[in-house]
Amino acid sequence: MEVSRRLELPPVATYAALNLWNFTSTGSSFDCLEDLRALHTFTGTESESWFYLVSVAIECRGGRIIPTVLRALNAVQTRDFKVISDALKELTDCIVALGGLLDRMHERCDPLIFYHEIRPFLTGSKNAAGLPDGVYYDQGHGRGAWLQLRGGTNGQSSLIHLLDIVLGVKHASKGGVSAKADESNVREKTTFHEEVRSYMPGPHRRFLERVEEMDSIRDLALEPAATREQEAFREEFQKAAAELALFRNKHLALVARYIVVPSRQPRTVESRRAADALPRRSAEEPDTLKGTGGTTLLPFLKYSRDETLNAGILKKGAN
Numbered sequence: 082m083e084v085s086r087r088l089e090l091p092p093v094a095t096y097a098a099l100n101l102w103n104f105t106s107t108g109s110s111f112d113c114l115e116d117l118r119a120l121h122t123f124t125g126t127e128s129e130s131w132f133y134l135v136s137v138a139i140e141c142r143g144g145r146i147i148p149t150v151l152r153a154l155n156a157v158q159t160r161d162f163k164v165i166s167d168a169l170k171e172l173t174d175c176i177v178a179l180g181g182l183l184d185r186m187h188e189r190c191d192p193l194i195f196y197h198e199i200r201p202f203l204t205g206s207k208n209a210a211g212l213p214d215g216v217y218y219d220q221g222h223g224r225g226a227w228l229q230l231r232g233g234t235n236g237q238s239s240l241i242h243l244l245d246i247v248l249g250v251k252h253a254s255k256g257g258v259s260a261k262a263d264e265s266n267v268r269e270k271t272t273f274h275e276e277v278r279s280y281m282p283g284p285h286r287r288f289l290e291r292v293e294e295m296d297s298i299r300d301l302a303l304e305p306a307a308t309r310e311q312e313a314f315r316e317e318f319q320k321a322a323a324e325l326a327l328f329r330n331k332h333l334a335l336v337a338r339y340i341v342v343p344s345r346q347p348r349t350v351e352s353r354r355a356a357d358a359l360p361r362r363s364a365e366e367p368d369t370l371k372g373t374g375g376t377t378l379l380p381f382l383k384y385s386r387d388e389t390l391n392a393g394i395l396k397k398g399a400n
Contacts, residue, residue, distance in 0.1 A: 082220065089286075090280065090282065090283075091230050092228070093233075094202070094233045095233055095237055096237035096281075097280075097281065097282050099203070099233045100133050100140065101137070101140060101282075103119055103133060104118065104119055104133065104134060104137045105117070106118070111138065111140075111141035112141040112182070114134055114182070114185060117137055117138065118130065118134070123199065124198050124199055124202070126198065127189050128190045128191045128194040128195055128198075128199060129190075129194075129198075132186070135182060135183065135185060135186050135190075136235065136238070139179050139182050139183065142178050142182060143240040143244075144240065146171060146172055146175040147243070150168060152164060153169065153172075153247070153298060154247065154295040155295070156168075157295070157296035157297065157298055157300075158296050162314040165298060165301075165317075166310075166313055169298075169318055169320070169321045173321045176244070176325055176327075176328050180324075180328045183328070183331050183332065184331065186339075187338070192338055192339045193343050195343070196340055196343035196344065197348045200340070203232045204232045205230050205231045206228065206230050206232075207231045207232075208229075208371055209232075209371075212229075214229070215227050216228060216229075216230070231276075231280060234277070235332070236277050237281055239281050239282075239285035239286075239288070242274065243288075243289060243292065244325055245274075245325075246289065246292050248298070248318070248321055248322050248325060248389075248392050248393075249297055249299025249392050250325070250389050252385060252388055254273055254381055254384050254385065255270055255271070255272050255276075256273035256381050273381070298318065301314075302314065302319075303396075315395060318393070318395075321393075322389060322390070323390070326386055326390045329385060329386040330386060332382060333382050333383065333386065336378060336379065336382060341370065
């Protein structure tokens, strides 16, 4: 717990710990999957290592776009549509590349091994089967506390949060059973996307807060186009938002392949080591399956995808 305080993270396996700080490379570029190796895994399986490394490669490839999007945000104040348009084109290409890396998950990560053997270790203690009160953190000398913490999830990726900020994507869901029901209470409770900021490294959180204070590209895109240059900028914005929504669709497809389908299939001999030591759960309906971050998986991801699509709809001032 002292280490966690130093790292400004909760005492649980986070996305940063599992991915960002858990790899080595034999090459000079961290987005070449063949050169990467996970330092630590729970299961010792290639599937677990590959699962982490795909995210490492995505973070590396996506990190290169940060200076570009910052230039675009700075250009909003001067209304330099050419600079912003060029940046959005690069951003769209970057998101396409991220999707290509995500598509490689199937190469070395087996769905049954992931679901039955790896996933239980990533679940955390919030909304977790068999852990109604969470986990007791014993600090000795009669001190301790029950904590309910979210498990490691791609929702804790600072990169994906940055893309949302740049494109003006607003998320309302708290990750519950009904995303639409969540929306009505958004002012009273923290949304999932706001909550998981506390699971990011402190410098990442502060960077995202700073970017949120910058001028909005989407607000500029909502203005009616007065010139061809401005119209081209609005089109590039819509393309980037649509590509981010497509990326989230790819994530949904992965969830179907690695969680929904395996949840209906029996464990294989190779996928029993870790899972057999954990509470057994009865088969769940797809719409009630929980993600490792404790969200109701499919409704939450679909709602996040739709919120991304909505960001690209420029109703105000549309021609």
